Amino acid sequence: MKNDRGLLFVVSAPSGCGKGTILYEILQDKGFYYSVSATTRAPREGEVDGVNYHFLSREQFDARVAADGMLEYATYCGNSYGTPRKEVEEMLDAGKNVILEIDVQGAMQVKERCPEAILLFIAPPSVDTLRHRLEKRGTETAEVIAQRVAEAEGEIACAPNYHYIIVNDVLEVAVSDFRAIVRAEQLKVRSAK
Amino acid sequence: MKNDRGLLFVVSAPSGCGKGTILYEILQDKGFYYSVSATTRAPREGEVDGVNYHFLSREQFDARVAADGMLEYATYCGNSYGTPRKEVEEMLDAGKNVILEIDVQGAMQVKERCPEAILLFIAPPSVDTLRHRLEKRGTETAEVIAQRVAEAEGEIACAPNYHYIIVNDVLEVAVSDFRAIVRAEQLKVRSAK
16 A cells, blocks of 8 residues: 655746746655756756766767667757656655656656656746746846747647646745645555556 | 536545544535435434435435435445435535545445545554554444454455545644645646546
8 A cells, every 4th residue: 555666756837937946845855856867968167967967978878768768858959858767767766756857748758658657737827927927037038038938838738738737826835736746646546547 | 727616525434543533624624515415214313404414215315316316325224325416516516625424335336426536545554553542442342343443454455446545643644635635636637647
């Protein structure tokens, strides 16, 4: 009846939904492990191997993919990014709850390959709210904001493919909702339909 | 994305597991409705129709069953007990979360007839703990306690057929676990597999 193995949580959110802040809070809780992605891109100044990313050569990355060693991966602008399977499995076996912070495409790959993964989508209260938040930041041009909003709409359209949707209106509520999902999933009977 | 309809929770527990106390706490929360059972047995002194039970004649009860008007029912010592479907549906439609406090057999009937029902089993930390609790009460004879424990073992064997198992070791934790399940189920995407 007891689940000694950790749970695998996949978290996606459009840019500007406060995902980082929510995950920061959750990762303060005991028993969580944040999965570090692998990438073929060169480290930027200050980035530490194994902390920001696992920096792999193209050959190393491709060899991992070929050996089914990536839970999901994608290539942007010639650089590949992926989630190393081995580390995730080891942490789950050690009873840790693993958090993968990945995009919608990656989440769908993980859903396919790990049916036990629990997919959480963090959504803004509305697209208008998201636009306002991005405008208030004042760090992006109108064009970039329009692009972010359009991307968000595409991502929100994928939310029904997730298991849970957390609407981040009030941060404390969103964090409490995340914790409720974690607890409920721990109490869930895995054999039940 | 929003579930305006209430959720249907089915709660079972062996005798002595603190189910009544947990449900008392949960029913203080907003938006819950405790389903009142129907029965053919005569009201006892002080029992109020519609509060303790809906008291029905044998003809009324059988007519409801024939019209598919009971979500589950059973007969003990010649008296029938059941959950009237209409009232439950009305409360769910009104957005209330409905709690059915029923036994394992009833829960399995509801699972079959209402695939959307969420089944919670409240378990003791161990059968030994349950035996100790019953002995400490001092209200039952050794024979009755032995019978209760044997019944509990049979019920616990059915727990894997429930969706969630709450172990009632510390009351506050059990109530908090119940609330976490309710919240998570509210955040769940119903269309997702």
